[in-house]
Amino acid sequence: MNSTHNETKYKALIYGLPVAVYTCDAEGYIQLYNEAAVKLWGHTPKIGKDLWCRSWKIFTPEGKPVLLEELPMTIALKGGEILNPELVVLRPDGTKRHFIPYPKPLYNSGGEITGVINTLIDITNQITAKQKIIDSEIRLHTMADNIPNLALMANANGSVYWYNEKWIEYTGLTHEELEGWGWKRVVDPKFLSSVSDKWQKSLDHGQKFEMVFPIKGADNTYRQFLTRVIPVKNEEGTISNWFGSNTDITEHVEAQQKLEESEKKFRLLADSMPQFIWIADPNGVINYFNQSVYKYSGLTPEQIEMDSWIQIVHPDEREKNIKTWMESISSGTDFLFEHRFRRHDGKYRWQLSRAKPQRNENGKIQMWVGTSTDIQDQKMFRDELEKQVEERTSELLKLNESLQKSEQRYHLMVEEVQDYAILYLNREGIVENWNAGAEKIKGYKADEIIGKNFSNFYTVEDKKKGLPGKLLRRAIKNDQAVQEGWRVRKDNSLFWASVVITAVHGKNNEVIGYSKVTRDLTAKKIADDALMDKKAELEHKNEELQKMNKELQSFAYISSHDLQEPLRKIQTFASRIAEREADVLSDYGLDLFKRMQLSAERMQALIEDLLAYSRTHNLEGDFKKVELDSIIVQVEEDLAEELLLQNATIDIQSSCTANIIPFQIQQVFYNLISNSLKFSKSEEPLRITINARIVKANSFENNKLLNHKSYCHISISDNGIGFDQQYSEKIFELFQRLHGRNEYQGTGIGLAIIKRIIENHHGVITASGELGIGATFDIYLPENNS
Numbered sequence: 125m126n127s128t129h130n131e132t133k134y135k136a137l138i139y140g141l142p143v144a145v146y147t148c149d150a151e152g153y154i155q156l157y158n159e160a161a162v163k164l165w166g167h168t169p170k171i172g173k174d175l176w177c178r179s180w181k182i183f184t185p186e187g188k189p190v191l192l193e194e195l196p197m198t199i200a201l202k203g204g205e206i207l208n209p210e211l212v213v214l215r216p217d218g219t220k221r222h223f224i225p226y227p228k229p230l231y232n233s234g235g236e237i238t239g240v241i242n243t244l245i246d247i248t249n250q251i252t253a254k255q256k257i258i259d260s261e262i263r264l265h266t267m268a269d270n271i272p273n274l275a276l277m278a279n280a281n282g283s284v285y286w287y288n289e290k291w292i293e294y295t296g297l298t299h300e301e302l303e304g305w306g307w308k309r310v311v312d313p314k315f316l317s318s319v320s321d322k323w324q325k326s327l328d329h330g331q332k333f334e335m336v337f338p339i340k341g342a343d344n345t346y347r348q349f350l351t352r353v354i355p356v357k358n359e360e361g362t363i364s365n366w367f368g369s370n371t372d373i374t375e376h377v378e379a380q381q382k383l384e385e386s387e388k389k390f391r392l393l394a395d396s397m398p399q400f401i402w403i404a405d406p407n408g409v410i411n412y413f414n415q416s417v418y419k420y421s422g423l424t425p426e427q428i429e430m431d432s433w434i435q436i437v438h439p440d441e442r443e444k445n446i447k448t449w450m451e452s453i454s455s456g457t458d459f460l461f462e463h464r465f466r467r468h469d470g471k472y473r474w475q476l477s478r479a480k481p482q483r484n485e486n487g488k489i490q491m492w493v494g495t496s497t498d499i500q501d502q503k504m505f506r507d508e509l510e511k512q513v514e515e516r517t518s519e520l521l522k523l524n525e526s527l528q529k530s531e532q533r534y535h536l537m538v539e540e541v542q543d544y545a546i547l548y549l550n551r552e553g554i555v556e557n558w559n560a561g562a563e564k565i566k567g568y569k570a571d572e573i574i575g576k577n578f579s580n581f582y583t584v585e586d587k588k589k590g591l592p593g594k595l596l597r598r599a600i601k602n603d604q605a606v607q608e609g610w611r612v613r614k615d616n617s618l619f620w621a622s623v624v625i626t627a628v629h630g631k632n633n634e635v636i637g638y639s640k641v642t643r644d645l646t647a648k649k650i651a652d653d654a655l656m657d658k659k660a661e662l663e664h665k666n667e668e669l670q671k672m673n674k675e676l677q678s679f680a681y682i683s684s685h686d687l688q689e690p691l692r693k694i695q696t697f698a699s700r701i702a703e704r705e706a707d708v709l710s711d712y713g714l715d716l717f718k719r720m721q722l723s724a725e726r727m728q729a730l731i732e733d734l735l736a737y738s739r740t741h742n743l744e745g746d747f748k749k750v751e752l753d754s755i756i757v758q759v760e761e762d763l764a765e766e767l768l769l770q771n772a773t774i775d776i777q778s779s780c781t782a783n784i785i786p787f788q789i790q791q792v793f794y795n796l797i798s799n800s801l802k803f804s805k806s807e808e809p810l811r812i813t814i815n816a817r818i819v820k821a822n823s824f825e826n827n828k829l830l831n832h833k834s835y836c837h838i839s840i841s842d843n844g845i846g847f848d849q850q851y852s853e854k855i856f857e858l859f860q861r862l863h864g865r866n867e868y869q870g871t872g873i874g875l876a877i878i879k880r881i882i883e884n885h886h887g888v889i890t891a892s893g894e895l896g897i898g899a900t901f902d903i904y905l906p907e908n909n910s
Contacts, residue, residue: 166215422468
């Protein structure tokens, strides 16, 4: 009964196995099999009647039939050494399954082989998947060999194991020469270090690599390539290899360089012009102004970008300005508008703004190029003339019968104008009319100049250059010619003239003469020249001041060295006397020596602090974008022993990136944290809290902050002894102490140094405190120090 029970359990075990298992007797007849074996064979054998070797056809993976005596099953029946090769079974339906047999002989109690139990591991799915991968890689390689790009495949560690034929063709190197890290042989040496570093970072972080750099070809010339390498991940989500592509963009890079050079030349030309020049995109958004705009308005690029260019236009013209501009943008027609611009001193001057659309070969607008020209003087003259014309027109309409009288009045008015020389020239430039203002300014009587050429008023140099004729031709071409320069009076003295020559047209629009208006601006010219001289003198004074500052720095250093040397000797000699003569000195004498040493130490500390303060008068070092928490951590490490001794902790609740001189701001944190340690409570652990974030100036009620700027706001608080708020300004002054020297050590210079450093950064520092509660220092550093 026990034997039957064991056999039942044995069969149940085989039937329940997920892999194919069958047994046969010593003669090879199948005795037992499970459902997995039936699925593998593709048919159901007969127990005790079918031989195992007749139930299937067996081949090697290469398709070669396997002889009966070579099969592991036969070897197992004979008790020989069993191998486990990969085999293929051909099922009745013509399909194939790959498997690995694991036959084991069965023995009776006498040690004789009574049969075999065979386990068949079906590996068909693994073989199929592997073949798909091979086929896919072959297709990938075939496709990559036929694309115009240089393609490659790399292992997970970055070592390249395959290059496409374009790599071989372009570089002239073999697969063996390029394999692994051979690609470094063809990268331009000037870029190799940066390429290698960036590639290593991509490997470390599993991120896509993208970079433009030159690669050497077989002809030893370099071409620019855009290289992209992306990670390929397996089913587990880890990187199995990398696929890379190099695209030749030499023509694009060269075209871009030419475009940048052209852009640079345009900007240099535009910045050298006194006119306002500006560029807008197809939608009318202005994205460039030349330097004349910033010089005239006194605004920075950031200010104009923040509050828009419309801020310099007079409020009365803004609405119409925008409307006219948008109409031109919508219709694609030229923009032409007169408006007033606010100068840096708050005064407004009239400008004539023009803008023309620039189109591509398809007629599509690519951008707008505009200019603004100062027409203040012309506008004033034109308005005056228009006003006069309006008055005369009104009189003509009302008093048509007195036309002759009206004309006489007009001529009399022109003749009596004292501040402007108003002339009428004929087609050849001969003076035909002369007013009282002309006589006053130029010195000639009417009968002395009428009938003569207006070139008599020009200097010999201007006549040689042909300036009078050029101005007349310009007036014919543009309807008007405006110029400033030196002119000659009758007595040969010079005056600075502002001249406007306007062409006068007849009925057929033919130029029949010119009106010429001259204004004496000699006083203004002298004032402007004097201003330029003062400016040059101021620049010279600044240079001398800088030189003096350097000399003062050198003097401070030498003085501090010469002062500290005798102090060191006093300390040394006092220490030696106290050590060697202690036995012969009284307690009072020893106490005096100790007091002398302490006084020398305080004097030395005072000199060192004064020297440090003098060195903070300017910005020494380069501004850098730095994470503040990295600086705080460094200071925390420097003060680790003091913090541990006083059971103090530093809590960095928030941090930000600031544009600073790192070592100077490190000194700020060092001094403030040292102050907190110095003025902590003996009965309570010290806790220092630090917050830093970027904020807008208008978030605070501090009139020292510029409203248009953003600041890095740093707050440093502690729970120390604090101070009375009435001393919040005084503590930043030199040598100011709120406590006695015997209570707390120090020179009273530390906070003055901090304030000097913050001011050097164009920043602001404030302090607030409460006795017995603690102190807070608020620092505001500009996000951009330009």
